[in-house]
Amino acid sequence: MQVNEYKPLIVAFCCNWCSYAGADLAGNNRLNYPAEVKIIRVPCSCRVNPMFILRAFQRGADGVIICGCHPGDCHYTSGNYYTRRRMAALFSMLDYLGIEKERTRVEWVSAAEGAKFAATMNDFVEKVVALGENKRLEDLRCKK
Amino acid sequence: MQKITREQLIEKAVALLADGTVSCVLGWSKGEFDYDVTPAIFNNEEELKANFVFNDFCGVNFSKYLVAKTQKCEGKILVFLKPCDTYSFNQLLTEHRFDREKVYAVGIPCEGMADVAKVKTICGDGIASINFDGENLAVTTLYEDAPVMISTNDVLAERCVNCKSKKHVAYDELIGDEGEVIESNRFDEVEKLEAMTPDERFAFWQNELSRCIRCNACRDACPACTCEKCVFDNPNSGVENKSPANSFEEKMFHIIRAFHVAGRCTDCGECSRVCPQNIPLHLLNRKFIKDMNEFYGEYQAGAEVGSRAPLVDYTTEDLEPGEVFNRGDMNA
Numbered sequence: 001m002q003v004n005e006y007k008p009l010i011v012a013f014c015c016n017w018c019s020y021a022g023a024d025l026a027g028n029n030r031l032n033y034p035a036e037v038k039i040i041r042v043p044c045s046c047r048v049n050p051m052f053i054l055r056a057f058q059r060g061a062d063g064v065i066i067c068g069c070h071p072g073d074c075h076y077t078s079g080n081y082y083t084r085r086r087m088a089a090l091f092s093m094l095d096y097l098g099i100e101k102e103r104t105r106v107e108w109v110s111a112a113e114g115a116k117f118a119a120t121m122n123d124f125v126e127k128v129v130a131l132g133e134n135k136r137l138e139d140l141r142c143k144k
Numbered sequence: 145m146q147k148i149t150r151e152q153l154i155e156k157a158v159a160l161l162a163d164g165t166v167s168c169v170l171g172w173s174k175g176e177f178d179y180d181v182t183p184a185i186f187n188n189e190e191e192l193k194a195n196f197v198f199n200d201f202c203g204v205n206f207s208k209y210l211v212a213k214t215q216k217c218e219g220k221i222l223v224f225l226k227p228c229d230t231y232s233f234n235q236l237l238t239e240h241r242f243d244r245e246k247v248y249a250v251g252i253p254c255e256g257m258a259d260v261a262k263v264k265t266i267c268g269d270g271i272a273s274i275n276f277d278g279e280n281l282a283v284t285t286l287y288e289d290a291p292v293m294i295s296t297n298d299v300l301a302e303r304c305v306n307c308k309s310k311k312h313v314a315y316d317e318l319i320g321d322e323g324e325v326i327e328s329n330r331f332d333e334v335e336k337l338e339a340m341t342p343d344e345r346f347a348f349w350q351n352e353l354s355r356c357i358r359c360n361a362c363r364d365a366c367p368a369c370t371c372e373k374c375v376f377d378n379p380n381s382g383v384e385n386k387s388p389a390n391s392f393e394e395k396m397f398h399i400i401r402a403f404h405v406a407g408r409c410t411d412c413g414e415c416s417r418v419c420p421q422n423i424p425l426h427l428l429n430r431k432f433i434k435d436m437n438e439f440y441g442e443y444q445a446g447a448e449v450g451s452r453a454p455l456v457d458y459t460t461e462d463l464e465p466g467e468v469f470n471r472g473d474m475n476a
Binding site: 050071085088093098104 | 392393460466
């Protein structure tokens, strides 16, 4: 008998200058993190338009995480400070509309923090799996 | 009942037209019924005397009209601004959306505007006429012989129930007295929603937003939505019309709409006023205002020209996005 195990779809927006390299380091160090995490490389966490997050949910993502440089370490000086304000507002609004707050997260991961990257992803995926499928912000037309 | 009369405003407008200060007047024109007052441009005394009105249904915020009209009109435009309209006026000036030199703003006091939907819940449908002369609104309907007397205070528009300010923050001239900023309970409804569980909130918004017919009236009326090219007009945006599949598009549309004006919204309440489906859209905007007040300090968009909106600013000490959920019993 075939068991249909629930596999979440997690979208991770990773800053080119830190978290993306952090993910690389996690790989080099042979640290495990779930294969369900799909990484999208962005030039800066600030590049993530709130629309990207809504779009990801629309297309069936179950959780969206944004990884950027630690505040103060932005390659472009101030990008992640804007991300911080923007995402605080957006996540609060999503929560207000009833989208579970565990589905969205911002985490600061530097290029040296491969272990943190893996640990963050493990933790995030675990929380999203506990919630189950995202039904509140998905578009049925995008379902295959 | 409003403190100032139509005649006072016409007198002011005629005087300013006569001495050449302004070349046209942006004001309220009577519509088909006594309650559907529409914005219009008046060029001379005859037009003013024939069509200009000022009553409890003059809720239209003229600030946004200035963006287009100042480009078309030769000379100055006379505009009447209620206290809440002056905040939008300032916000648009901050964003350099129109030329201040081309506008002559007259501040007028406002006692709160009536919502015709609320009037109808009292006197029923078929409103034939409304008399504004007395202390109360005298509403004559097709089905009753005697007019129904309704106090404006009982049918105040949602935004006026929790009026945030009677103070004019921008004007060239003021008719009546200067008002004060009021301590309002405008975030009470938001707090009530925040106290719910995510499931309850979702059910609430699902119920409200599923009524949306995607007419875009909220966008068209919003004084903060002044982009010449709008994302919602893009056929490839995926949210340009109503989806028959599920209610995703409405949710997406309303999140985006509210986010686009976050930090710039003056809470004038035009979105809720124009909504044909009576969706409480101001609750989305107020959530952003409340959040930003709590996260980044009190900020009232439009209170002064040139102020920096919270989302285009930052400090190194801002709270982390994960911390926003740890406030009080928000998700208890």
